[in-house]
Amino acid sequence: MAEHENAPNDPIIMCEDVHKWFDDFHVLKGITTSFQKGERAVICGPSGSGKSTFIRTLNRLEEHQRGTIIIDGIELSDDLHNINLIRQEVGMVFQQFNLFPHLTNLENITLGPIRVRKLTKSEAEEIALSLLERVDIADQAYKYPAEISGGQQQRVAIARALAMEPKIMLFDEPTSALDPEMISEVLDVMRELAHSGMTMLVVTHEMGFAREVADRVMFFDEGVVVEEATPADFFDNPQHERTKLFISQTLQH
């Protein structure tokens, strides 16, 4: 267990030669990268290239088999205590929202603060209501997830993650399951979050969002980071053939 003293300029996420296999299928083939506090990175790449797998290793929803991942000074290992610490610092938003259908929207958000952060019910509800305000759906607090639209559900899911006061937010294709007219309401929330200084890793095909918000765009293909650059360089001056192909295909749509 390595618990480092956190110097101000240390990256908040450090990945060193991260490998991941599903059985003998090599999905991540040595990812080495790091993210600074407050950085906003967009991850893109073709289907099956390992984008989801990569961000899921960062909160241990997937286990990496080789290499090192250090989040905010805590190394990810089999140590359950460390895993739980890291999960409290890393919020995650899923493509399919994954709200808890048996709980109201408010309870979805207060569950973590009450059961993990040990806040009282009223403290947690106060936080939850102000977060629902922030994502602009305070009026849906006492409904169940099945009773609100996809875009609203995804905003509840973002509020749920934020309620743990994470230092890092991971987004795995947060708008891919949404009808087109709901995409912008979710992107608006994410944009606001980015401006608030949150460290964000976003897997998305929304290239407009990447161009506008990202500090860095990373391009994954077949388990490696093929190219990473500022959005301007990435879109206007891609270096690799695969990147060029991907950009031309994506921008056609």
Next chain:
Amino acid sequence: MKAPEAIQEIQPPDNTKGPRAWVKDNLFNTWYNALLTCVAFVFLFFVLKGFLTWTFTEAEWKVIPANLQLFAIGSYTRDQVWRIWTVLYILGVLIGLSAGLWGGLVYRFALALSGIWLIFALLPFELATRGWFLGAIATIALPFFIGRGRTGLRRWILAGWLLSFPVIMVVLRGFGENGVLTSNWGGLLLTLILAVVGIVVSFPLGVFLALCRQSDLPAIRWVSTTYIETVRGVPLITILFMGNVLIPIFMPGLDINQVLRMMFAITFFSGAYMAENVRGGLQAIPRGQIEAAQAVGLNYVKTTRFIVLPQALRSVIPTIVGQFIALFKDTSLVSIIGLIDLLGVAKSVIANPDWLGLQAEVYLFAAVIYFVFCYSMSYGSQEIEANLGVGLHQNL
């Protein structure tokens, strides 16, 4: 062009029909349905006529009131019956308090139970018995008014329910020779004790086994799977026999009476089935639910407690209650090792020369009793489902 406000509020069309139209649409809509309807009516008419004639003119119902106490408590020592009243009063207090605290279904149950006691109190029993029944109503009613609205008491009442089980067993048994040997427990009393203990213990056992069967640790998974599959591969009768014979061999020195042995056997049997029912619910939980719970930092226990089990159990309420009902009826098998439960009493009454030839009356009575309890469980389960909105919030 019409202005937008000209759009009228339109009521949904009224699709309800009169009884005449209903009959025409549902019973006589085609020539073969009309034919079937007629045949069914003729058949029903003769069956009902035969049944009603028998019930009201031929059946000798006096066998029931004459043996009512036997049906209720078997050969429970008669001068110790106060023990049973005590138990009913303990339960009455708990039910009354719970009805006040939770309302809803519990309240309706308390009401129904009070109604039943009231009817009994009005029947021509001995005066003392009728007094006991009236008292039973009071033990429900008073705690109800005490408990009403005091939600802070809830966890104490739950603890009270848990504690009531051993207390009730001790009260029923008493100590040594002065008490009532379990071999004298019988009738509906025995049936209820076996069923309630079986249900209350096999449910958590089943949940535990189901979780073990899904464990990441192979050893735990293996033990649980072996247990479940073994028990499910053997008929209940065999397990009852084996429990009766093997428990004294495995635990010599410990004097475990037959009733206790049967409790063990029934619970172990039912637990395995319960586990499979619960597992069905566990498997229906999408992976994303668990991942989302982990992502907000919930550990295994909390994920299971707050995310997995509430959803899994909710979706299998109908099957679980089906299992409870099966267990209730299966308790009648204990008569094969000589315990005299409700069905056992029925058999012994029929065998009594005083009541020769009255099988139909006695078995029908026993059947009605079983039905009342089983149907109540079924009704309760439907109410709980409706209250929890099973299916409504289920699909995202």
